Amino acid sequence: MEQQVTIKKVLNNNVIIAEHPSYKEVVLIGKGIGFNRKKDEAISFAKADKTFLLSDEKEKEQYMNLLPHIDESLIDFMNDILIYVEKRMGQELNEHIHVALTDHIAFAINRAKNNMQFSNPFLMEIESLYPKEYQIAMEVVTMAYDHMGIQFPEGEVGFIALHIHSAVTDKTLREINRHNQLISQLVTIIENNMGLTIDKNSVDYHRLVQHLHRVIDRIHHEESIGDEVRLANMLKQEYPVCYNLAWKLIKVMQKQLNKSVDESEAIYLTIHLQRLTNKS
Template identity: 35%
Template sequence: MNFLFKADYTIQKVFNNNVLLVTQKNSEKILFGKGLGFGKHFGDILSSKTEIDKIFSLDDKTNYHNFKELVTTVDNELIGLCEEIIFMISKELNEDLNEKIHISLTDHIAFTLKRLKQNDEIINPFLVETETLYKREFEIAKKAVSMLEKKLNIIIPDGEIGFITLHIHSARNNGKLSNTIKYAFLSNSIIELIEDSLDLEIDTGSIDYARFITHIRFAIERLINNTPIRNELIDVIKKQYSDSYTLAQKVCNLLASELQLNVMEDEVAYIAVHIEKFKHAS
């Protein structure tokens, strides 16, 4: 969708041919539009008739100051590229993102590129969990990495897709990332516990794995929000899958310890069924 300016804008910085930092009545905004910055310079005035594709505002004072600081330390072209990526993300999701992504994602990408130049190894232990939990964001993160690779002529490790996925997910959830990281950490720890206890390797590409990780994600949310589920087959599961139930108790003890919350037997029973499927799939 195109927008028309309601008033003239004064250019503060030209990031690239498509992205500008401007002011309007002492309010700074980031503008995106094809060719919008071509031939433009600091202090130029944009006519109110100029058409653009997207206006990003930084209304929070902390975000505003952090972005201003970022502009002084990160290359203009890279900031412009990151803004193009953010525009792509917003367009793909067809929704506005939390404004903090203009700082967090750009800062993250700048730091990643610095590490790559130094030949530092980038490892993401939660890549599979992240892809399983946030499929939509993960697919968009792939496009973001592709844009970076094409523009910068570099190869970026797959683990970076997972990190960008978390930034996208955070931007869709009021800028919150802590629970996302907690989901990934707990999921990874639980899988390791099950694999070690059963002496097997779980196929992370299987439907059983995807279902289990999804179940754990929502189990954590249920525990945090105190919205337990019912399981009418607890006694049957205990009897038929006694070993799996015992292991499920260990899993739930881990959840309880990390979240500082009690886990009901109903949840233990559901997890036992998932564990039993892992045993027969091996």
């Protein structure tokens, strides 16, 4: 038998909130799923193209307040987008993306229609750190152009990529942005101290940014990479400038993240910095 749910609220022709016997409140999305439906009416769970839970009361309220202000065709389009992203990423997305990305795309459309230009200062870092999410975000922007004839600026690709990364890692955008800002700050410190400008399109830049990202992740999860005293002493003697700069970066990370950093991180940072010195 088809599983039945009970309608609690019809948000529009394409979205309803229903009572599920196991999951309590669920959001059902599908073309025409809410048309001529009434509260307390039973409906087949299988009729929805997309379902998700909104267990967070604040997000549920935000979603309910958002829907009346956006075109129903956009809800339909967002449903297609989220199914596409889920398929491309090969995993389920956290429920918060339904609210966050719908809200972001709706505002992005208004910005594009009003020709409001803005830049994304972390575009290079985002592309380097999350290449798969960035590629999918580019595809989403192409889909938006094909569907609505709206051309989003390049900066939007970065923001959409962040939303996708947030949904697959269950990290908040605030946390992701904080880490990206820290990486950008660390790169600036490296350039200033080493008296060079790093080519943002170079392999070395991508390696450096990805390494800094992994360091921050290890610090966040309080992971150790082992003790390499002999190697540390050798690098300290051979490359004192890079070794001291590595420790300067570590102290910045300690202060920003409010966590201790494994001393061995200085070894691998020194190696990356020395590689940059050689290339310059």
